[in-house]
Amino acid sequence: MPITGCDTLETRRTLDVDGRRYDYFSLAAAEGSLGPLSRLPFSLKVLLENLLRWEDGRSVTVNDIKAVAAWLGDQGKAEREIAYRPARVLMQDFTGVPAVVDLAAMRDAVVARGGDPSSINPLIPVDLVIDHSVMVDFYGTQTALGQNMGLEFLRNGERYAFLRWGQHAFNNFRVVPPGTGICHQVNCEYLAQVVWTSRDGDTELAYPDTLVGTDSHTTMVNGLAVLGWGVGGIEAEAAMLGQPISMLIPEVVGVRLTGSTREGITATDVVLTVTQILREAGVVGKFVEFFGPGIDALALADRLTIANMAPEYGATCGFFPIDAETIGYLTFTGRDEAQVKLVEAYAKAQGLWRDGSTPDPVFTAIVELDLGSVEPSLAGPKRPQDRVALGAARQGFAEALPGLKAGADLAAKVRLSDGRGDIGHGDVVIAAITSCTNTSNPSVMIAAGLLAQKAVEKGLTRKPWVKTSLAPGSQVVEDYLKAAGLQASLDALGFTVAGFGCTTCIGNSGPLDEPVSRAIDDNDLVVAAVLSGNRNFEGRISPQVKANYLASPPLVVAYALAGTMNLDLATEPLGTGTDGTAITLKDIWPSAAEIKAAVATFLTRDMFRRRYAHVFDGGPQWQAVTFPLGQTYAWDSASTYIKNPPYFVGMAAAPPEDLANITGARLLAVLGDSITTDHISPAGNIKKTSPAGVFLLGRGIAQADFNSYGSRRGNDDVMTRGTFANVRLKNEMASGTEGGMTRLQPSGELMSIFDAAMAYQAAGVPLVVVAGKEYGTGSSRDWAAKGTKLLGVKVVIAESFERIHRSNLVGMGILPLQFPEGITRKTLELNGAETFDIAGLSGGLVPRQQIPVKITRNDGSCLTVALLCRIDTMDELDYYRHGGILHAVLRDMAGRPNEP
Template sequence: MPESKGRTISANGLEYRVSDIRGVVTDLGGDYAKLPYSLRVLAENVLRGESDPEAGLRVICSRSKEFDIPFRPARVVLQDLLGTPALVDLAGLRDAVAEKGGNPRSVNPVTPTHLVVDHSLNVERWGDARALADNEAIERERNAERFQFLDWCNKAFSNLSIIPSGKGILHQINLERLTTVIGTQRRGHELWAFPDTLVGTDSHTTMINAIGVLGWGVGGIEAEAAMLGKPLMLRLPEIVGVRLEGKLAQGYLATDIALALTELLRKAGVIGAFLEFFGPGVDQLSLADRGTLSNMAPEFGATAALFAIDERTLHYLRMTGRGGSIAGLTEAYARAQGLWHDSLEQAEYDRVVTLDLGSVARSIAGPKQPHQRIVLGRKAAAANTPTGLDTGSVVLAAITSCTNTSNPRGVIAAGLVARNARRRGLKRAPWVKTSFAPGSRVVADYLERSGLNEDLDALGFNLVGYGCTTCNGMSGPLLSPEIEEQIRTRQLDTVAVTSGNRNFEGRVHPLAREVFIMSPPLIVAYAIAGSYLIDPEKDALGVDTEGMPVYLHELWPSDEELMRIETENLTADLFDKAYEDVPREAGLIASDLRAGVSDQYAWQADSTYIRKPPYWSAGLTATDTTSDLSRMRVLAMLSDNITTDHISPSGAILPESDAGQYLQERGIAMPEFNSYGTRRGNHEAAQRATFASPRLKNELLEDGREGPWTLLLPEKQVTTIFQAAQAYAARKQSLIVVAGKEYGSGSSRDWAAKGPRLLGVRVVVAESFERIHRTNLAGLGILPLQFEDGVSRRSLGLTGHELFSVEGIPDDFEPGARVTLVIERENGQTQRVAVTSRLDTFEDVRYFRSGGLLPQLLTESLKAPSIH
């Protein structure tokens, strides 16, 4: 319908057709001037939909939160830890279609999709010039099975492009290269322009919001649906304006702003919201600063965190090799369509949260949540700072990729602190493992140009690779086996410091009890001090060659020096060099069939990395989804802030774990275990990884032990969660998980839902859910239920020994319906509790009714025509 109201704009000497979005909104009774930026982009996306978009547009115009909106992203981006299992699913789906007499080629991405291999690198080597080459060689050898599978995918699927390891991380490549901000598509004889939109299999996909692109993280199941052309259905979120005001203080770094915002917005409660930054403070932030803030949207609890298109956007496009036609069309389109920043002065938000930039102080966050901000200069003084390895010692110091290496100011500041420390004769503490893993090859190039790489190298921050490393648990071993043994035998509570964005329990390294997030120069400072117990604003980092104490303020560079070095060394040619073999534009992608690959993957029976998925043969389907929701046993009863790392860890596999035992039984030695994340293409290994975090505390156990333990009931036998699930499966016993607030926060990994589903979990009841994980549960046919306000496992006096049933699911089950949770206690007493279904959309309800999204994909693929 409304596409017929299209008009033309001129840019770069060409005519582009664009949607008459203002006219359509007016016709539907809306006021375009009051729509926030995200809703303007979302409305244009809905307008491009193949089905009748009027209902979705009316929802946006009226700001109603009661109906579903179809969202068809223009692109899908995948990182390899979640993208590989998604492609394993599609390969398995091809087999299932073929087995039922269909054409396997009907299973093929419809939406242009990029996968970046950026989560496979482990920090095995560090501290010398050979580290990069050695780590990349180990990565290629250790992940040969995975990379062989990805190579087949790159050739067998159209509309899929795989960017190999060594290029950088998904978010930075997406920001620095793949997006054009405004995309184009030829329809007949006309060239149409539209806003770039996307979803990605990493919660930090939101970094792209910094450049004005609407996109967010989803689980692998949703990504598969989007790849195959299904619209993602969402309810209109709360739109929160974040007003930035005041003047930035000297010596600021974007990390400090990000941590202040994380604390502020977690307190304000913005879970699931779209955030939009506005106000006089926005102009003070570079595009890289904005990237640091937008990247942290999941830590805020938000779905997206957007900046509108402005001059900073255009400058960044030109700087990164996308000037000319790309920057020209972006400006013309944004001004014509009301997406230019000054077109939003009348925009109305559901509420506004304000941050005074002048109040931002140098800070860190930890020990286990990104919103636990600690302002430096206010830390309590330590009784005494240890001079050797002891409790409080920093054993890992990693300048890692995700949040901060997109930001030249932060990385250059780290190099200058290292240079100034080196001049004073300072070195890293001898028990600290140091590493530097930037998210883009450009970072290494501008450091080399400025000579700062030599100073970082001198303190042990040699380049170890381009990828997501320590922040994601790919930190490798500590400095030496002797240090690891001391930590174990002396039971030391040691510390890791990272410039990433995640510090959840057990994520970074099993022996790092506490993890603190901070800016890159502070990583250097703590590596020199060797102890977390100091306050670098007050305490000396060490003594120089003259025996004089050295303080951080003596090493910290001036703003003018930072600006000069950035301006002199970061130029557009570095981006052209780094991405010379990566296309500027993420349009339709043809497969390369020259190798003559088959339409179906040749699964290897002995592979411990890539196994044919069981979902369509054994099935996750349920003809009657309510039949197994009675008299469920509790597999785990958990507290607040249970993250997807607790449910499906990414890091090191311990030899005594179920996954470790599985690998050893198949002849895999411990040095070749790799990580939980890289093994997710093998459902047998990934099942055994479920709830395998060494920091998990299951309240079914009264002794407070940590790890993947539970009670097998009614025997009350202590065993691992996987082994208990196997015993329950033999009894055909359905399972439930009981939890507290913000269940499933953290990374957007679908195995945090796939794993529990394959273990037999049918229901999760919690006080609240994080958005992505709630959606993943629905997509796997697990029913998410939420206690009413003021009700919890504690208020109900639950022990976890009860039996649970769900009643009141009618045939016309609607989103957000209230149902009854029946609790049958050990003494025979029964209690009925009202709970709310967190199947939030009609699409969620359909998934649940059919046992999840995967069975629907099979049905639809059998009907779909072949792509090529």
């Protein structure tokens, strides 16, 4: 996309790097007009450069730029809305497929209006990494990887053919094939450049590498000093089609790191501690930036681990500035020498370079963390911020058990039908080394391998009821584990490679062994999973596992050996060695020196260069996928994976002149606190008796071929039926039930949320969802908003919203309203029989205004409550007025000439 800024502040300068000339927009030059900028947080300097580069007097004005500069004098706060344009977009396939479906549907809509389909085309680079579709159906054998990939291609052939079509139909769109790795690790190890370049006329322009991604853990790349965060697919689509992202100038919380970690402490322990303290500090919707002398004690991979879990601590991003460690990582991972030199030269010219002489930036607030205070940790059993010290994990589970099952007896055991052992409450049935957070970090992966090696040498084995798996974040991990001789020991304990991608952490843990599964169901056991992931929400990991704990890869191996949470790994033996002695965790835990030496010896630059040399080619299975050609997609009406969505059916050429008030709305669901996007739109198992399961059976799909909700996000028939279908969802309107039930009003008949919504739609009744705090926390899942829209929900009222989901709701034309302090669903005593009238929409709605909501009870009494409109910016209001961001973009793109 060409740079159109008129550069009113005259900040365009030239940078020479090894005889190659680059233009750039200089922050130092801007100081003449804006005043001193050196103590702005580094992340805000990146935003400021973005505004300087795109200043055109319309979407970005000089006053917008001055507002960022004035942030220093405003105690780190600003209320100004700005238009931000990232350099690129990153997608994974669960979120990427529906995004490409939307683009294909927009092309059809343009054609239907007599336009050019190629007017709908990415204007900035887009990379989609297929990493979320592999499932752990097979495990613990040398053939597991090949078997799982075979099933992956068999199940997802339609989706992959569709993506291959998109790869050829759209410009600026690349696909990384299955079996390569997790999108965030591929991003950090290969795609990210730290400083991006593009042609601007005859000039090569250099600027910070920035991105948005359709996965919330896009934030991982901030550890590499690349500013990026997760957005919903609908917002990402708008960005790739040239629309700026509307945002308020953020508050920036500084995390001052001091000291260094003690012996035996992993990067996972650090990030679980950071997650806990920042959740308590309250950083939702804010930037977090790390500073202080403790940064020097963190390897780049450790920074990536900490940045990865920004969604879990609630921040928009967790940013680390460019320094010598950044340059070393770029060099070691095989980046071009000229690119590495450009990064260093540009960072120093722009004041984006950090070293020991750099003064601390000014922040909105500061949180302190002494790395020396971090202790071995897990997080669970339901939320990533619920950190528990390793030594307290046993007691923590015992205290959590009554909330998971009333009256559960920890001592009770059940004999497995195949005689392999006895299991009970708290026993670990899944131990998975999985997820971008940790499989991207060589130190914790080597630590897991060394611990496995020591365990095997002493004669320890995994417990026979534990399903074990290893899903590396890239093929490089497999290379260095094999080179170090550690994969053989992991194999011996059942941690054979099951796939290259996001498996158990996204819910693709696959089925448990039948005897284990039957014992759980027949006896209502509260069993546990231990995984090296970043998400452990209810119902996410496995529908049969109620307690889920996040832990470092070596602790995952240790819990596979222990087989239970009812053991204090800090003090009690894991088992008995071949010599008859009791073996404790301390006996097999590798030293920091051992880990460091193994990483230095067995991880090489050549591994990165070799593995990424042909990253977009794929293997024989990918090359064998056949696909249609053409500017528009040939939809298959029989497909249960890919379907033309109904968003643009009957769409008028222009939006209505005024918004309409909402009258006579009924409650579809009344929900509690911390309702996640997994609760709203699950990614994993499709239950046979659920509306989606019944639909698939009716289309001739056998239960064994249901695949997952995540894999079927290209089909609105499945996904609308899957909305609010999480097996652990509790609707207070249908107390005593789980799994997406409600009561149809006014009759009070109990039925599925989907069936009730269809009945309300047939009657022309608009719907409302009411919830507690942190509504929409978790993944940046656009289907959590899309499905809500297609159910007929017009308004969501909550005590607070997670950032991405609130934006997604607006992006789908749904009105988010927020209770004022002291008023909740409980204080209002809502029982589900009420009707709602929402006024104040017609006649000039403005962002963040008070909206009067009249609630009428079934006895005829009523009250009016003033709620806060969480349409936060004028751009968001424009999207809402159009009926959604895609409608606004389509109307805009269809009316403009095609851009090259």
